[in-house]
Amino acid sequence: MKTYNQTNFFKHTFCEFTQIDSFNFPVNTNYKSKSESMYFYTKEGVYRKSNHWGRVANCRWKLIFIIIYHKQNAIINLVAFFNSIYFLLKTYNQTNFFKHTFCEFQQVDDFEFPENTNYKSKSESMYFYTEEGVYRKSNHWGRVANCRWKIIANKNYKNQQIAIGFAKWNDFYPINSTEKNFFIEVNFEEKTAKIKPIKEKKSKYLFSFSEAQKRIKQITHLFKDDKWASYFNEDIESLRMNIISQFINTEKSLQEIKRSFK
Template sequence: MLATSFQPKKDSFKNTFCIFKEVPLSEIQQLEQRYKSESGSTYYYTPEGMYRLSNHWGRLGNSKWRLLEMNPPSASKIKLGFAKWEDFYPDNPSEKLYYIDADFDNYTANYYHKNDSDYNGKALLRTTAETRKRLKNIRNVLTLTRWAVYYDQDIEELRKRIVSELINTDKTLEVIKREVSNSFQN
């Protein structure tokens, strides 16, 4: 890709959610650095999207930018991510914009924006604060085992059932666990 003078509008990334995909550093060799933040992240713009070279990802000021690492992940702490312009979605903490998806094989869960093309319309949408709290519960169910000692059931089946309820309903974790426990007694 050749260097470009493309420049996005000032403040066009405030209050946005975006998932960048990690790419090799070679992708920015021919590009001109367009911006460097106070924290040291550098930005390169193209007509297709933005490259961000940084050692930190996640909540950035008033935006949520996550990096989807290469497989296998690069060893460097500084990672280059690319996102298309259309992958930047509006973020408003008071709106129900986020859904959660779990990967039971890898015992992980993450949140995504409702405008993402993968959203199936089934997972419940939540605000930022609700999503954070629910995600913590889900990650605990997926990674911890102590909670399962009170059940006489396969932990993997329990995880799937409980996490699916946490994703698709507003029921509290306590209510879900009680319902699961009662269903085994009947």
């Protein structure tokens, strides 16, 4: 999850503020918007004084209020406070899920597309939207236009075989963003590395999609080529595991890590 503070909390975030009645704004408040909303920052969070809540510019800030609050009584400025933001990137739906996104669809075998499906692409892929997500029927996965859509397939799935996959709207992640929302999963037995989205708080080192892609290429080279290991006095399998394990859990470059083993 991204860490928020006074420099970025107002950028495409969702938050629930709790109303308070015991705070007096200082004369020199930190910030006052064009709409007269006032903000005061602390180490723990931010106080906001305003007469409008809900959609605030590009954000969605709800107010958990103590007293009964009526929209008609908008003259009243309510003071609220938050110390955490629950924001996972942008919200995706049928209007934008196909714009530069990463997603892992889960293969399903028990869904029949209605005759009037929502959308059919030039390549004959079919889409059906629900409130929870989207079904996709296609014979090509991976690189799809400007997106990267994988299918978590059943054992009998073969490449270029028509398959139906389902993904929830919150399974989509932007790939043209600098947000660090991906980790790298390595299988040392199969000598493979995959980019995985972080779906909940875990002790994983995170990268942006482009950063993860670059590291995947370097890891693939470490698996396929053994020449680089001739400069080290260590068993190649052990060396490879130690170097890659560090590489996916730090922002250090591969060269820095290699040097530390000499």
